[in-house]
Amino acid sequence: MTEQISNGLPSHMPTLRVMPMPADANVHGDVFGGWIMSQVDIAGAIPAARRANGRVATIAVNSFLFKQPVFVGDLLSFYAEVVKVGNTSITVSVEVYAERNRLQASTVKVTEATLTYVATGDDRKPRQIPPLEDITTVG
Numbered sequence: 001m002t003e004q005i006s007n008g009l010p011s012h013m014p015t016l017r018v019m020p021m022p023a024d025a026n027v028h029g030d031v032f033g034g035w036i037m038s039q040v041d042i043a044g045a046i047p048a049a050r051r052a053n054g055r056v057a058t059i060a061v062n063s064f065l066f067k068q069p070v071f072v073g074d075l076l077s078f079y080a081e082v083v084k085v086g087n088t089s090i091t092v093s094v095e096v097y098a099e100r101n102r103l104q105a106s107t108v109k110v111t112e113a114t115l116t117y118v119a120t121g122d123d124r125k126p127r128q129i130p131p132l133e134d135i136t137t138v139g
């Protein structure tokens, strides 16, 4: 999905960056998969909400792959991209990279996921995705 640069991160700006803390890890020091999933959900919701021009709800986690463990103190970068737009739904791909052993500048892809969001109204019911030319959210 993404072009790499020399430090192992994609060349474009991440959607979200965050560092897990000790409370996010299990007794072995691995960060909980559920914590990673919640961050992925937030990262994926950002381009989905932009494309929907408003509120979205997650309807499905289509795929989720924990390729490598995440450790406390890793600097995580989330790259989220819309891959499909339906009548009321938007599917987003999210890739997560961890910068760890920061003195050695080691970067690994830790997670890949695909999620589907539904544009919803104030009544929490699905609404049509607006045409691109009507989008007012920036960035």
Ligand SMILES: CCCCCCCCCCCCCCCC(=O)SCCNC(=O)CCNC(=O)[C@H](O)C(C)(C)COP(=O)(O)OP(=O)(O)OC[C@H]1O[C@@H](n2cnc3c(N)ncnc32)[C@H](O)[C@@H]1OP(=O)(O)O
Residues within 6 Å of the ligand: 041, 042, 045, 046, 049, 050, 056, 057, 058, 059, 060, 085, 086, 087, 088, 089, 090, 116, 118, 120, 124, 125, 126, 137, 138
């Ligand atoms: C300025 C910049 C802005 C940035 C701003 C950022 C904001 C960033 C905030 C972060 C915030 C965190 C974001 C977390 C978001 C939550 O965590 S939301 C909480 C968890 N999710 C929920 O509680 C949702 C519960 N489900 C529901 O309420 C209802 O199912 C829904 C979502 C309203 C949909 O209603 P429904 O009647 O079930 O929908 P239905 O018409 O059957 O299907 C709707 C669409 O979903 C598709 N769909 C249905 N089932 C599936 C499935 N299994 N798989 C795939 N697609 C499916 C359908 O094909 C349809 O798509 P279209 O063909 O219309 O494109």
